[in-house]
Amino acid sequence: MFETLGEIDIEELDYDLLEQIKPKSQTHFSGFELYYPKLSKSPEIQKIYSLINKVAVSNASVLIQGETGSGKELIAGAIQALSLRADKPYVTVNCAAIPEHLLESELFGHDRGAFTGAVTTHIGKFEQADGGTLFLDEIGDMHPTTQAKILRVLQEQSFTRIGGQKVIRVDVRIIAATNKDLWQEIESGRFRPDLYYRLNVVTVQIPPLRERREDVPLLADYFKKKFAAELKKNIGNFTAEAMELLANHSWPGNIRELRNLIERAVLVTNSGEDITPKDLALTGKDYFAAGGRDRRREERGPSLPSLRLEELERMAVNIALERSKWIQKDAAELLGISPRALNYKVSQLGIAYAGWRKNVV
Ligand SMILES: Nc1ncnc2c1ncn2[C@@H]1O[C@H](COP(=O)(O)OP(=O)(O)O)[C@@H](O)[C@H]1O
Ligand SMILES: [Mg+2]
Missing domain, CATH: 1.10.8.60 (Helicase, Ruva Protein; domain 3)
Known part of the structure; x- marks a missing residue:
């Protein structure tokens, strides 16, 4: 889609023409907003442009980081509009705007009678986005309990509605954005490193305007x-x-x-x-x-990965568990420790997995 414009001479831009170009998806962006990376003189933005062109066609999770107002939502929309899912649903959730106790119902939905006031069944955002893309905006503000639940959906591609029994399978591509430094959030224990690794298959770091x-x-x-x-x-x-x-x-x-x-x-x-x-x-x-x-x-200096032993340990244990499909015996082997020692670590670190009966968050 970007190609139809060919090479653009920035000095000779025809803004009217750009405004008229309609993206192929139902997103509300004007032509300029979708094309702007090509119209930027900043080499960093050009790099982002070629990156989003490449990642758009994959199903990889994308994490967009940048200060407020730097264009995160715009980039998320551009990735969706360029993706193979362009004609599929594009559902956005602003995690910072929804009170924590409502967010889970918003994301996963609830069955009728799940709690007082749940008079009808509510279809959550994950179900609405099935086949398409879910944009989780301001994910750095999400409560750790909800983070754990999102992680599980990403691992299993399925979930149940609140108060529901039926396991619902979904095919959803995740784009997440935050204006927070997630490493800092991880260091201070507010963001789960395992979710960070899940989301951060591709990172788009948008430079602030003063740096371009x-x-x-x-x-x-x-x-x-x-x-x-x-x-x-x-x-x-x-x-x-x-x-x-x-x-x-x-x-x-x-x-x-x-x-x-x-x-x-x-x-x-x-x-x-x-x-x-x-x-x-x-x-x-x-x-x-x-x-x-x-x-x-x-x-x-730039923010560096946390060196806190507990966080590194948590990360290693999580990665080992994921790789071994949450079978503790196999994960222990990967970690070079006894299953008993791993079991102790798991409870010490408070790591939980739905498939293990005790330990459920
Ligand atoms: N490159 C751009 N060209 C035109 N408008 C832009 C561009 N980047 C951002 N904007 C506009 O700036 C505002 C903020 O962008 P937004 O994507 O909401 O930022 P963020 O989500 O990072 O806070 C929006 O009105 C958006 O349309
Ligand atoms: Mg925003």
């Missing part, structure tokens, strides 16, 4: 044209000073922030006039403050 400043003028221009067209206004260019402000801002809210800022600027600018610094709600001081923030971040 070359795209700021491109995106600003795009949003200006988009909102001017929507408001039927004829807006001029950004003045040099206005563009400098945009170029120097640190964009903590990333593309979402830029989009909102330009929408507002187009609103307050009179038809026929250029966009000047006073039309932008920016002070110009922020870049230096952000530079300080960036430097501090670099000093800490």
Whole structure:
């Protein structure tokens, strides 16, 4: 689908044409939003683009990491639209927005009478997404108990509704996104490493906008044209000073922030006039403050895998169990310890598996 456009000269973009291009799936993206990676000047974004083209056609789980507003949802939608499941359901769940006690019912559904108030059967997101893709947004905010249940579905490709008996088999591709540093979450015990390994078959790390400043003028221009067209206004260019402000801002809210800022600027600018610094709600001081923030971040270094022995042990035990289909005797052999020692570790670490009768979470 991307190919139909051929090589694009970024300077000569025909935004109208891009807006008209409709993706083949029912997702709500405009042409530009689907094509934007190719329109970016950032080498990192180009790499992401070729990665999502490759992974889209597989069924591999994808984990998208990036700050808020950096385009995670957009990338998830693009992967779906490019995938072999493009015409199949695309179901999204925002794990941070749904209260924990409702999330499980939301994901797995419940049978009538499963709990007080369950007056009808509810089909969960996993069932709705059967054959297609389930997008788990803000997965870093998911409660560990729910994480354990998701992990089990991923391992077994089946589950039961809350209060239900019937085992329901599903074929669902998972795309997950988070703005959290999942390694940090794992270190502090809030995220399960075994689920992390399951989800993280392919990682897409979206750089923050301040690390790809070359795209700021491109995106600003795009949003200006988009909102001017929507408001039927004829807006001029950004003045040099206005563009400098945009170029120097640190964009903590990333593309979402830029989009909102330009929408507002187009609103307050009179038809026929250029966009000047006073039309932008920016002070110009922020870049230096952000530079300080960036430097501090670099000093800490990139986040590294946890070296806490307990976490490494948990990971090793989980991987061994998975490889040996949860047969403890075989897993013990892989780990080079006695089955008794493994059994002790399993209960010490609180590892549970539905197939073992005791120990069920
Ligand atoms: N490359 C892009 N081109 C155009 N719009 C974009 C781009 N990336 C993000 N956006 C827009 O920015 C906003 C935030 O994107 P979103 O995918 O919701 O970010 P996140 O999920 O990471 O918070 C949305 O309005 C989205 O359409
Ligand atoms: Mg989002």
